[in-house]
Amino acid sequence: MWLLLYNGVEKENRIMKAVIYVRYSSDNQREESIEGQMRDCMQYAEYNDIQIVGSYIDRALSAKTDNRPNFQKMIKDSAKRLFDVIIVWKLDRFARNRFDSAYYKNILKKNGVRVVSAKESISEGAEGIILESVLEGFEHTNGHNKLKSELKQPKFNVK
Numbered sequence: 001m002w003l004l005l006y007n008g009v010e011k012e013n014r015i016m017k018a019v020i021y022v023r024y025s026s027d028n029q030r031e032e033s034i035e036g037q038m039r040d041c042m043q044y045a046e047y048n049d050i051q052i053v054g055s056y057i058d059r060a061l062s063a064k065t066d067n068r069p070n071f072q073k074m075i076k077d078s079a080k081r082l083f084d085v086i087i088v089w090k091l092d093r094f095a096r097n098r099f100d101s102a103y104y105k106n107i108l109k110k111n112g113v114r115v116v117s118a119k120e121s122i123s124e125g126a127e128g129i130i131l132e133s134v135l136e137g138f139e140h141t142n143g144h145n146k147l148k149s150e151l152k153q154p155k156f157n158v159k
Contacts, residue, residue, distance in 0.1 A: 018050045018085040021074055023058035023093055034059065037089035037118075044087055044118035053083055066100050075104055078111040086115045 022037040034057060045052050056070040066072065074086065086108070088094045094115055095101035105115060116122075 016048075016050045016085055017053045017083045018045055018087050019053060019074060019077075019083045020045075020055040020087045021057075021071065021093065022055065022089060023061055023068065023071070025062040026060055037093065040089055041087045041118045044116075050085060050087070052087075062096070064096050066095070066097075066104070075107060078108050078113045081112055084113060086113060088115060088117055090119050091115070091117050 020038060020041040022034050022041065024033040038055065042052065044050075056074040058068040058070045061068045061071075077083075078086075086094070091101075095104065108114065
């Protein structure tokens with residue numbers, strides 16, 4: 001038996017355990033969105049020899065806030081140390097608010113858990129931290145621009 005260094009802590013060489021977190025943000029999206037995210041996350045886990053031990057799903061809830069019941073349950077459950085990784089389809093599924101992202105990732109890090117994206121290849125070094133910050137900043141800005149665009153669109157009632 002040999003040990004791996006993971007988050008600065010030595011752990012036995014074993015299969016990494018993960019949960020999947022998926023969500024969609026509005027009633028305009030459909031259940032297929034959840035199914036597609038789950039499929040991609042499962043493929044990522046299989047490719048990387050990660051054992052899936054559970055999933056957390058929030059339907060019709062935005063990541064602009066942390067007021068998502070299953071998201072909060074997942075964060076709380078991370079303290080039980082039953083999983084090492086949270087797999088998300090893309091980082092914007094975890095959080096679109098940079099403060100929330102940093103806050104919850106810090107809690108997860110203390111619990112020995114990290115967040116990985118099934119669709120965004122992000123390394124674990126300094127360049128990965130920078131890339132993740134850029135992606136989160138882009139999603140934050142993109143969300144604001146999308147909202148502004150929607151607010152400027154005239155509303156017509158067609159009969």
